[in-house]
Amino acid sequence: MRAILFILGLVFQMAAAAQSFDQSHTAFSDVLSEHVTVYNDGLKSVVNYHELAQNRQSLDSYLASLSAVEPGQYESWTHEQQLAFLINAYNGFTLQLIIDNIDKFESGEAESIRDLGGLFSSPWEKSFFTLLGEKRTLDWVEHEKIRGDFDEPRIHAALVCAAVSCPKLRAGAFTGMNLEAQLENQMVTFLSDRDKNGIDDKGIYLSKIFDWYREDFDGLRDYLTRYGDAIADTVTEQQKLKQNSNIRYTDYNWQLNSVRNR
Structure with a gap:
């Protein structure tokens, strides 16, 4: 009986811990809605880093709440809650890295x-949080964590590394409850941005992201066919997508995705 009560106690503790974290990520949504501007019919966005740096308390508080999550608490969450947490963490700490500098x-x-990297390391290798x-x-x-634990190629349209050629940063946080729809919207939006992806008289042109992470898409051409309506504007382009058309990758614009570079 004691063993059963002990186990039940642990279960209740884990449930309480899981509930103590705000799975709606409302604080991050508030930060993003205030400092991210979405434009070009929803295909692009920029960040007002200057204003965010001047008013960073809300972001810092949200990131502190992420840092306070214990491994056991994280493990008690659903698959979707875990992935939303990690995507928001990546995007949120990237914002921190920019405003810190x-x-x-x-x-x-x-x-x-x-x-922002060091002499022998990149900024993505900095242990700063x-x-x-x-x-x-x-x-x-x-x-x-993300690529290692989740078989989800759409994360490449959701993780934003503060560059013009990155997918757009949403003006709201990812949540476990809405993750499927949000990831799908991100991929459709990314492939619909003709500055990054599309089809022309030379064939298919794609963001370098699809080159860097080609292995994650498990048959890139077949994967793109699933999103034919997003990447192709006409019936002729749809046909090119299904045929053995040439695929080339565009140069990556690493300029900061700030309002100055809109």
Whole structure:
């Protein structure tokens, strides 16, 4: 009986811990809605980093709530809640990295996130935040946790590395409850942005993201066919997509996705 009561106690504790975290990520949605501008019929967005740096308390508070989550608490969540948490963490701590270095961008010392790396390391390899009990890097969140634990190629349209050629940053947080619809919308939106993806007289042109992470799409051409209405504007282009058309990858614009570069 004692063993049963002990187990029940643990279950109740885990349930209480899971409920103590705001799975709606409302605080992050508030930050994004205030500082992210979506334009071009919803296909693109920019961030007002200057204003965010001047009014960063809400972002810092939200990120602190992410850092406070214990591994056991995270493990008690649903698959969707875990992935939404990690995507928001990646995007949120990327925002922090930029505003922590806002003086470099405003002075012209830095023009992109890549300028924030060290002599022998990239900015994605910096351990500058705590997540799930340890100091972490953005690379750890993306490659070890998200890509390592989830078979979900649409995350490449959801993780935003603060560059013009990245997918758009949503003006709201990802949530476990809405994750499926949000990820699908992100991929459709990304493929519909003709500055990044499309079909022309030379064939199919794609963001370098599809080249860098080609293995995640398990048959890239077949994967793109699923999104024919997004990447192709005409029946002729749809036919090119289904045929063995040439695929080329566009140059990546690493300039900061700020209001200055809109």
